[in-house]
Amino acid sequence: MTHWSGVRLLRRALLMIWLVLGLAACASGPREVSHSFSFDGLSDHWAETVDLLAYAYGDGYHMVREDLSNPSHSGLANKSGLPAGRSINGPMPVGEYLFVKWRVKSTGEVLEQRVDLRDRLPKDMTDHELTFVLEGTKLYVFVVTREAPKVKGEDALLKTWLSRYNHAYEIYPNGSAN
Secondary structure: OOHHHHHHHHHHHHHHHHHHHHHHHHHHOOOEEEEEEEEEOOOOOOOOOEEEEEEEEOOOOHHHEEEOOOOOOHHHOOOOOOOOEEEEEEEEEOOOEEEEEEEEOOOOOEEEEEEEOOOOOOOOOOOOEEEEEEEOOEEEEEEEOOOOOOOOOOOOOOOOHHHHOOOEEEEEOOOOOO
8 A cells, every 4th residue: 555545545534534423413413493482471461460580492592591590691680570572583493391480470479380392382393483471370382383474353363462463373281283
């Protein structure tokens, strides 16, 4: 074997190792899908009656979770609740769960709920939106689709304002989008 054929063989081996490691790195992380996570306590009228204390849409993306007891930035220090609205759009992992913690203002009761989303979400969340509504001691979770806008009078309105103009489905506590 000549020196140059040995170098070519070594290069090929290194290239194969690099490709295998690259593919393994891609396969090991969560798959990202372009979709949205949002909530709007002002438009959905729950901000007057409850304080949002924490939320997490899965654990694969830091932008879709916040906790008042361990805030991500100093602007939340000494606040009674988190902001009542948030909207994140773009490529992100589809969450396997939704966690929400809130306090009912009239009673001071603190509630938390973790909803397993694995069998509730559509198989493909591309261009869909996950949102939730708090109503006293109850949590409601919805998927909003990007189908053609609703025609006036089509489908009943749900608890989320997003259902006024978009097709939406309640996936918790009743139903599933599958």
